[in-house]
Amino acid sequence: MPEIQVGIIMGSDSDLPIMQKCADALDEFGIGWEMVISSAHRHPEKTARYARGAADAGLKVIIAGAGGAAHLPGVIASMTLLPVIGVPIAIEPLGGVDSLYSIVQMPQGIPVATVAINGAYNAGLLAVHIMAAHDEKMRNRLNIYRQKLAAKVEEKDCALRDQLGRCKRPEPGDQ
């Protein structure tokens, strides 16, 4: 079992199908995580305990997801010096714009790195990037990940050209 370095916290179990994607991204890079449900509004004491104890518990990054009046990431960021990544979750009736604005519009002094609405996979990936700043092995893994992304684009481009019956456009350096 890898050492737990990332805390994934969400406002409700209804956020889990989205927030699971943070864990998926971290698993791809072999980074250990824990998952917790708490709420800035429904259980502020638990949220404060979690945020205040996170660094001593060995966490390096916290990812917090919430929908609606999504104060969980900002409240956590106010109670820890660890980097906090916020995931706005899309819920009815406003479809996530409410969550996005609640998370992204932090006052100067207490930053939350906000990803896209339901952008939980990128939140996990951003946590990897943060940890890679001091970890060469992790940077190498990120480079390989990027190379795979580029290879997939090439594959799709080739498939499209096959479908259109066109040859690859010659590029400088091609014979």
Ligand code: RP5
């Ligand atoms: C937020 O309220 C949670 O993060 C969730 O996105 C939303 C709805 O929660 P439930 O009513 O489904 O528990 O605090």
